[in-house]
Amino acid sequence: MTDKTEKPDIVVIMTDQQRYDTINALGAHHVDTPNLDRLVNRGVNFSQCHVTAPSCVPCRASLFTGYYPHSNGVHANGQAWNKTWVSLLQESGYQTVNIGKMHTIPYDAPAGFDERYIVENKDRFLEGRYFFDEWDKALASHGLKKQQREEYRKRDDYRECLGAFPWELPEELHSDVFVGRMARWWLSSKPVEKPLFMVVGFPGPHPPYDPTPEYIERYMDRDIPLPEVSEEDLANLPPVFTEKRLHDVEVDHDSVAWSLNPTREQLHRMRAYYCANVEMIDREVGQILDTLEERGRLDNTIIVFASDHGDCLGDHGLSQKWAPYDEVTRVPLIISAPGRFTEGRDVDQLVQLFDLGPTILEWAGLTPDPSFEAESLNPALEEKAFDGRTHVFCEQGGDVNLTGAEYLTMVRSTTHKLVHFKGLSCGQLFDLVNDPGEKRNLWDKPDAAPKKQELLDVIREWLIDTSVKTRAARRRAVDTGPMEHRGMQVT
Template sequence: MSTSRPNIVFVITDQQRMDTIGALGASHMDTPNLDRLAEEGVTFTDCHITAPSCAPSRASLFTGHYPHTTGIYKNGDRWTRSWVEDLRESGYHTVNVGKMHTAPYNTPLGFDERYEVENKDRYLGPVPAGDPPLPGEKFYLDEWDRALQARGLLKQQREFYRQWDDYDERLGAFEWELPEDAHPDVFVGDFAARWLNHMPALDQPLFMQVGFPGPHPPYDPTPEYAAAYMDRDLPMPTRSDADLEGQPPPLKKLRAHHEAVDHDSVSHDVDASEEQLHRQRAYYYANVAMIDEQVGKLLDALEANGYDDTVVVFTSDHGEALGDHGHIQKWTMYDVITNVPTIVWSPDRFESRTVEELVSLFDLGPTVLDLAGVEADPSIEAQSLVPALEGDDEWTGRDQVFAEHARDGILRETAFMTMVRTDDWKLVHFVDEEAGQLFDLNADPDELVNRWDDPDAQAVKRDLLDTLLEWRIRSGVRSADWATEFR
């Protein structure tokens, strides 16, 4: 194994489910480039997020701390610091192409170069740096906005789609009608590959973060990709009447809220037809296939430009419900949201293997620092996965993983939601509710039977609640100094 400081390319998609990579068992997917990463790399099949929405998950990933430590609980919370600063100070040249979801959008975050591209359906102004917003903050143009503007193109977005006669029937699935290279995921892939192809040779290692805006809705593949997935059998939503009825009040109200408000161009319908659901999923999976093509461009550009000693990390910030459990997008703690595809690829450094032990998404942060030879802050709550990458027999993974989220404009009916998950059980706690969720993951892997009130499960429930309490106390003590400095 090489002991030099590798180049590191960190690829993050937005809202990608586990059932989207052919090599990981998704037979309905055509993903040759992601298949290559999985077949030649180290795949973590039980990696879980620390927050079920973009900004808190990403801030946790790029700091190594939980949302209750970062103070970034929801999209829009101010986020300006990360371990990328440590990489840069250690001698890495740091580049961001695409989505990071910082607040403000263009905060440096430790990058020498930032070419930010934010949400596809972002039609409002930027997240303000001040309250009230500072002068000049009403409008914000990212790299994609400026490229479209230079070509005289109008971005497809909510106000555009609402003019379609069948807008409500489409459930967020729309054909991309502009030129293919104007699509945000293609734009990001092309931009990153162009940077690698034309940047003069560096005399220092490279850290490049590539953030694809998709497959986050709108689900908007080009017509050719859409047609390919419309013409095949696809897994359909998993749910039951008992599942829907057994959900705690905040989640029932979340479903109703989605039906009333079209977030990110998605008109949600719990009772949608099979035809509508099939199209929604077809367009979503097609968007992943488009991203797969862009990952291939990145791999080709790395090879063509002499980036031989490179570690490629591929993951997503959270999953997507796509109608499972009657929900859409994120904001819940079901595995379709919390369990994300995670691959570390570097054939010359690590033998191909599948890691089934529990890990947390933010563990990738100290992993990157470890690979780069950078010492992580001792207060960091994430754990390096390098022992797992190297096949250390003594490495055992985590006993449990945690996630949390605060009330926001969409998850409105609870002040705070927290999850603890082991290999065998999952508990979801709502701070202002007597009701919660408890799933026996061995007997009920699809999480359809809520055993919160089951007398036979009360001992497990009490044990997991005690685990949550112990975790929050220990986390607060361990990270107190870092949290004070961060703010």
């Protein structure tokens, strides 16, 4: 059994834009993920974990600060954030290391880490186009440059590919392989004389969907679930998401040139490439676990696997993220530490991804700031009374991809979901029990008016409660910068 008085090593493995339904052991039998299955079978799976923002930067800022976007001020991609609770681990004696994607703005902010080996988005065109990360340097050292929008646009079939392209450079220089190998290099060669906190950020399966040919071959003939979207479904989209569909056809974000009417063959190819990229990452995860075991550190290591949000992949007629359907907001969250937490369990209460913050701090013997809006998951991990959240929330400010709304707010219970668009009369309301696919919008249905008002009231009370809860942190921010963390005590 693990000595729970000894500070554990903590390794957080995060992918980018990975849906919940991509892990074989969690029911996705069309994807081969033996190493993630290993974590599921030896860990605790949170089957209803939802993100606080449906895009990269605000979600990660929320996760690593412990506050909702409306509290920490990071509402959309490209907005600055760099102070995190990781600095508290650093101050308490942890060796803090980030390898891969973290998505701070600026990209190279210290963010509480002793060491950062930064690998950012695969395709950076509007934001950070000239930032030269570790992966760029590795490619340049081989006389190569990464495959990205400027190169893909030269293909005759560019607009038919929906962002799915084979990786044609050496396999070891693929971004996900590169990050995995760098993590293993660090773990196998660096002396660790203190407890370790490591964040390994894989850039995939975020587009462009670019697995190597070997993995593509495994999925092109495989039966993969495809989106079923009717003309009625498209007609019932709120204007905000209808505008997003048109925008994503006109502007090829992340090398994805979207189509208003993709063929089944196009959708299958895109999803096959996406699944292949997931399996590539799974292999790297397994090799990281093997390296920890070889170094004799695995027995006292808590492994966290999660993703920052999902991907519509054509569901609801939409590309990528920003729209808070469950395909985007529900993400994998697996915590594995055999001997510390009973393995092979499933927790089905509602939780939020940023709840990892106070959970991790408690593992390190720290008391989270009482102003945190994130809530510890340790009662669930320790099999104590745990009700989870009655509602989860998700927020997104308008940005280059969400042009039809200044702000959206989602609230979700176990039975219903409501999406509110600031300043607009349209919205979304779904009965998740009778309509788990979120296809029948009840927003304007008279018989759903009581439920609509109930959830609007929940949003109002939540905003009031969080304003009161975070007032001390916001006062500190006036003197110290956005959401500086203070007052944490070592227990």
